[in-house]
Amino acid sequence: xxxxxxxxxxxxxxxxxxxxxxxxxxxxxxxxxxxxxxxxxxxxxxxxxxxxxxxxxxxxxxxxxxxxxxxxxxxxxxxxxxxxxxxxxxxxxxxxxxxxxxxxxxxxxxxxxxxxxxxxxxxxxxxxxxxxxxxxxxxxxxxxxxxxxxxxxxxxxxxxxxxxxxxxxxxxxxxxxxxxxxxxxxxxxxxxxxxxxxxxxxxxxxxxxxxxxxxxxxxxxxxxxxxxxxxxxxxxxxxxxxxxxxxxxxxxxxxxxxxxxxxxxxxxxxxxxxxxxxxxxxxxxxxxxxxxxxxxxxxxxxxxxxxxxxxxxxxxxxxxxxxxxxxxxxxxxxxxxxxxxxxxxxxxxxxxxxxxxxxxxxxxxxxxxxxxxxxxxxxxxxxxxxxxxxxxxxxxxxxxxxxxxxxxxxxxxxxxxxxxxxxxxxxxxxxxxxxxxxxxxxxxxxxxxxxxxxxxxxxxxxxxxxxxxxxxxxxxxxxxxxxxxxxxxxxxxxxxxxxxxxxxxxxxxxxxxxxxxxxxxxxxxxxxxxxxxxxxxxxxxxxxxxxxxxxxxxxxxxxxxxxxxxxxxxx
Amino acid sequence: xxxxxxxxxxxxxxxxxxxxxxxxxxxxxxxxxxxxxxxxxxxxxxxxxxxxxxxxxxxxxxxxxxxxxxxxxxxxxxxxxxxxxxxxxxxxxxxxxxxxxxxxxxxxxxxxxxxxxxxxxxxxxxxxxxxxxxxxxxxxxxxxxxxxxxxxxxxxxxxxxxxxxxxxxxxxxxxxxxxxxxxxxxxxxxxxxxxxxxxxxxxxxxxxxxxxxxxxxxxxxxxxxxxxxxxxxxxxxxxxxxxxxxxxxxxxxxxxxxxxxxxxxxxxxxxxxxxxxxxxxxxxxxxxxxxxxxxxxxxxxxxxxxxxxxxxxxxxxxxxxxxxxxxxxxxxxxxxxxxxxxxxxxxxxxxxxxxxxxxxxxxxxxxxxxxxxxxxxxxxxxxxx
Numbered sequence: 025x026x027x028x029x030x031x032x033x034x035x036x037x038x039x040x041x042x043x044x045x046x047x048x049x050x051x052x053x054x055x056x057x058x059x060x061x062x063x064x065x066x067x068x069x070x071x072x073x074x075x076x077x078x079x080x081x082x083x084x085x086x087x088x089x090x091x092x093x094x095x096x097x098x099x100x101x102x103x104x105x106x107x108x109x110x111x112x113x114x115x116x117x118x119x120x121x122x123x124x125x126x127x128x129x130x131x132x133x134x135x136x137x138x139x140x141x142x143x144x145x146x147x148x149x150x151x152x153x154x155x156x157x158x159x160x161x162x163x164x165x166x167x168x169x170x171x172x173x174x175x176x177x178x179x180x181x182x183x184x185x186x187x188x189x190x191x192x193x194x195x196x197x198x199x200x201x202x203x204x205x206x207x208x209x210x211x212x213x214x215x216x217x218x219x220x221x222x223x224x225x226x227x228x229x230x231x232x233x234x235x236x237x238x239x240x241x242x243x244x245x246x247x248x249x250x251x252x253x254x255x256x257x258x259x260x261x262x263x264x265x266x267x268x269x270x271x272x273x274x275x276x277x278x279x280x281x282x283x284x285x286x287x288x289x290x291x292x293x294x295x296x297x298x299x300x301x302x303x304x305x306x307x308x309x310x311x312x313x314x315x316x317x318x319x320x321x322x323x324x325x326x327x328x329x330x331x332x333x334x335x336x337x338x339x340x341x342x343x344x345x346x347x348x349x350x351x352x353x354x355x356x357x358x359x360x361x362x363x364x365x366x367x368x369x370x371x372x373x374x375x376x377x378x379x380x381x382x383x384x385x386x387x388x389x390x391x392x393x394x395x396x397x398x399x400x401x402x403x404x405x406x407x408x409x410x411x412x413x414x415x416x417x418x419x420x421x422x423x424x425x426x427x428x429x430x431x432x433x434x435x436x437x438x439x440x441x442x443x444x445x446x447x448x449x450x451x452x453x454x455x456x457x458x459x460x461x462x463x464x465x466x467x468x469x470x471x472x473x474x475x476x477x478x479x480x481x482x483x484x485x486x487x488x489x490x491x492x493x494x495x496x497x498x499x500x501x502x503x504x505x506x507x508x509x510x511x512x513x514x515x516x517x518x519x520x521x522x523x524x525x526x527x528x529x530x531x532x533x534x535x536x537x538x539x540x541x542x543x544x545x546x547x548x549x550x551x552x553x554x555x556x557x558x559x560x561x562x563x564x565x566x567x568x569x570x571x572x573x574x575x576x577x578x579x580x581x582x583x584x585x586x587x588x589x590x591x592x593x594x595x
Numbered sequence: 596x597x598x599x600x601x602x603x604x605x606x607x608x609x610x611x612x613x614x615x616x617x618x619x620x621x622x623x624x625x626x627x628x629x630x631x632x633x634x635x636x637x638x639x640x641x642x643x644x645x646x647x648x649x650x651x652x653x654x655x656x657x658x659x660x661x662x663x664x665x666x667x668x669x670x671x672x673x674x675x676x677x678x679x680x681x682x683x684x685x686x687x688x689x690x691x692x693x694x695x696x697x698x699x700x701x702x703x704x705x706x707x708x709x710x711x712x713x714x715x716x717x718x719x720x721x722x723x724x725x726x727x728x729x730x731x732x733x734x735x736x737x738x739x740x741x742x743x744x745x746x747x748x749x750x751x752x753x754x755x756x757x758x759x760x761x762x763x764x765x766x767x768x769x770x771x772x773x774x775x776x777x778x779x780x781x782x783x784x785x786x787x788x789x790x791x792x793x794x795x796x797x798x799x800x801x802x803x804x805x806x807x808x809x810x811x812x813x814x815x816x817x818x819x820x821x822x823x824x825x826x827x828x829x830x831x832x833x834x835x836x837x838x839x840x841x842x843x844x845x846x847x848x849x850x851x852x853x854x855x856x857x858x859x860x861x862x863x864x865x866x867x868x869x870x871x872x873x874x875x876x877x878x879x880x881x882x883x884x885x886x887x888x889x890x891x892x893x894x895x896x897x898x899x900x901x902x903x904x905x906x907x908x909x910x911x912x913x914x915x916x917x918x919x920x921x922x923x924x925x926x927x928x929x930x931x932x933x934x935x936x937x938x939x940x941x942x943x944x945x946x947x948x949x950x951x952x953x954x955x956x957x958x959x960x961x962x963x964x965x966x967x968x969x970x971x972x973x974x975x976x977x978x979x980x
Contacts, residue, residue: 056655057655060655060745060747061747062745062746062747105698105699105700105706106706106707107706113852123699125710126698126699126706126707126710127698127699127700128699129693129696129698129713129717130693130713130717132710132713132714133714133717133718133721136714136718165752198911198927201858201909201910201911202909202910202911202927204910205908205909205910205973205974206909208811208974208975208976208977209974209975209976210977211977212977213977214976214977215807215811215976215977215978216806216807218807219804219805219806219807219810220800220801220803220804221803221804222804223803223804223805224804224805224810224855225810225811225855225858225859226855226858226910227854227855227858228804228855230804261752262747262749270746273749274748274749275746275747275748275749276746276747276749277744277745277746277747278744278745279743279744279745280658280743280745283736283740284736284740284743287732287735287736287740288732288733288736290732291728291729291730291731291732291733291735291736292729293729294725294726294728294729294732295725295726295729295730297725297729298721298722298723298724298725298726298729299722299726301718301719301721301722301725302718302719302722302726304714304718305714305715305717305718305719305721305722306715306718313707319854319857320854320857320858320861320905320912321825321844321846321857321861321904321912322825322844322912322914323911323912323914323926323927325914325915325926327911327926327927337928340908340909340927340928340944341928341929341943341944343944344944345908345930345940345943345944345945345946346946347946347947347975349979349980352978352980353977353978353979353980354975354976354977354978354979354980355975355977356946356974356975356976358908358944358945358946358975359908359909359944359974359975362944390751390752392749423929424926424929434929435929435931435942438929438942438943
C-alpha cells in the first residue's frame, strides 16, 4: 500500500492488455459495473456459498478419483496391500476403491474429502433452503431461483446416493438393493425398470458403470448448468438484504465485488476447503475396507445411509405393512407411500410453496428486503411443522441407534414416531406461531417504550424508576417491519353496497382464500414510533376479532404501535 | 420508516413522513454523495446512514484509498503476512508428507497404520495451508482494506410498457412471417412428425436389459440341492447343527459364488428347542383356484426349519436372530418375523412371512431341499400376484 494519498496508476502492460480485451469485447463499461456490484452481508448468506464451494471441491476431488477408480463389476480376487481381504472375491470397483485408499498417496485423503464434501454440500443446501424459506427470500421476483434450488437439492441427493453406491461395498450394496426393491414395487413397470437399470437380475454386472457415468457426467452437468443459472439470476436480480438502516426495497447495501467481496468469498473458499480437509484428516468417513465387498447374502449391523437419505430410511421403517393383492397383481403400499409418495409430497410442497403463499396472502409485490421469521408467523410455523416432519422421519431412520443409546425398546421408538409424525407438526405449528407473536410483542414494546437499561433512578419524591433508552435509528430499522403482510385488496368480510363480498371471494374457494389469508395476516404491526410511546391500540388477533388485524394492516402508513400488553390477548 | 420502506410500488413516498427517534442525530449526508465517509466513531461500516435520496446513484462512488486507521492496518498486515507464510510452509509440508510418508506396498509395517499416518500428514498440512490463507484473506479484507459500505440502486425488474409492447409485437410479427398460424396443414403435420420422434429415446433404451419374465418367481433351489453353510461351503447334516437356538446362513450347492442366484436363493436354517417349532399349515389360493402349500411342519427336519433370508419388504438379508424370542429381525427396516411360527410378520413394514424352504435329508444324511420355494421370495412386485 502506498503511503501517500495519490491514486495508483495502472501499469502500462496491464493497461495495454485491458485495452486489447476491450477492443475485442466492448467490456469496459459492463465489467466496471460488475466490479462495483454491491453484495449485502449477513452470516446466513454464507450458507449458499458453502454449498457452491463444496460443489467445486467435489468436482476437483472427483476428477482425481476418476483417474484411479475402475467402474467395473468384473470379478477379481484381491491380493493387494490390505491383507485382511486377501483372497476375497470382489468387483474391480471395490478393489480399485481399496487401492485408492491404501496404495495411492493422498488417495484416502481425496476420497474422504470427496465424501465429506458431499455431506457438507447437501447439509449446506438444506440450511440455505431453510434460510431462504424463513426469511421469505423466495418471494417475487425470486420464485424461479427457489425452484432451481429445489431441483439442485433433489439432484444432489441422487448424486450422493449414486456416488456412495459405486465402491460396491457391503453397506452401499445394501442401499442399492433397497433402491431396487423400491423400483420393483412400482406398479406395472417396476420389474421392467429394475431389469433395465441393472441389466437383468440384481445385482448384475452393469450398475456400477451405469451409476458411474450418471454420477460423473450427467448429474454434474445438470448441476453445473443449474448452478450457473442460479448464480446468474442472483446477480441479475441482485441479492436480497436483511432489514436494517438504509436498506430499502429500492437499493442494495453492502460492499462492492471488487475488491471486497472477491477477497471475502475467495477466503471463504479456502475456509471450506480447509475445514473439509480437517474433517477428512481427523474424522474417518466410509471406511469401505471394514465392511468388505458386497454380497447379497450378508449385511452389516447398524446399517445407516448418509444423512441426506435418512428421512427416506425412516419413512420406510415407520410405515406399516400395507399391501394389496388384487387380480393377480401386488400393490406394495408399504414401499410406494414411504419411498415415493412421502418424498414426492415433501418436494412438491417445497416447489409450490412460493405460489401457495402468494395466493394465501394476496401478495404479488416485489420483495428485496428479507423478513425476520417472527414477522411472518404463519410461514415460520409451517416451516417448523415441515422441519418437524422431516426431523421425525430422519430420527426414525436412526431409531436402532437411538434405541441402543437411550435404552428404549426398538419397537417403542417406531410407535412413538408413528404418533409423532401426526402430532408433532401440529404442536410445532401452534407453538411457533405463539412464539412469533410473543417476539413481535416484545419488539413492539421496544419500539414504543425503548430498551430497559437496568439503571434504577431515584426521583426527588423518593420513587424509583428504571431508565429506558430509546432505540437507536439502526435498531429501529432492524426491528420495525411493515404490517404483517401486504394483503388481499379485499377480504371476505368487506361487502359492497348490496351486502355481497367481492366477486373473487364469493364461493367456497374465495371463502377459503379469505380465511387462509386471515391466518397469514395475523400479527402485530411493527411500524416505528412517531414519538416515545405507542398508543396501545388493539391486540392484533384476527382469530378472535377479525377486524383488528385489518386495522393494523390499514395502519401501514400511519405510525401505529402495538403495545405489547401481556394481558391483552384473545388467544 | 422512510429509510426502511420496502413496499416500493405500493406506497407513495409522501404518505410516509420521516420519523426519527427522539434523542438520535438527524440523518447524516449519504455515502454516495459524500466521498469523505467513514465518519462514525470508529470509521467502520454501518455508521453512515442513507436516505432515500441517495438511492439514485448516478455515478459509482469512489472507494477510499487509505484505511482510516493506518496503525491498526499495519499491525493486521503483519498478522496476515505471517498467516500467508504459514500457509506457504504448510504447502511445502504437504509435499514433504507426500514424498516422505510411505503407504501401501512401499511400507513394511501395518498398511492401515501407514495409510492413516500418511492421511494425517497430508490432511493436516493441507488443512493448515488452506485455513491460514483463508484467515489471512479475511484479515486483509476486514482490517486492512478501508471499511466501505455502498448502496446500489435496484432497478425495477419489469420492463417499461413500451418495451413490453414492442416485444409482443416482435413475437406476433415473427409468428405471422413464419406462416405457422395461417397454415394448419404445415402446423399439424409438424406436430404429427414430432410425436413419434419423441418415442425414439424410450425405444432405444429398451436394450438396457432383458425383460423380467418369470425370473423373480423362482430360485435355483431344486429337489435334492444340498444346503451349504455360507462361508465354508460345506454341506451340513442335522447332527452337525446340534446347537438349538442357532441360525446358519445357507446357500444352494453349485451357486456359492453366483450373486444373481444368491440374491434370491440365500436361506437361513434355524434349530429350535424340541417343542418350540409350531409351523402353521398355510396355503395360497391362486386366482385359478389352485392351492399352493406355503408352510408345513413336514418341511422341517429334526426341529430345523429353513426360510428365505431375503426380507419380503425390500430384499435386505434378514440376518439378526434373537434366540430367546425366536425372532428374525431385518436390520434395514426392522421387519420382525416369528421364526418358530412360520416366520410370520410381527412388527415392521414387511408385508409377508419369509417364504419357507422345504427341506429334508438325503441318503447321506445331508440337509437338502425338497423343492424350490413355493412362492416368490423377496420384495413385492407387480406381477407377483
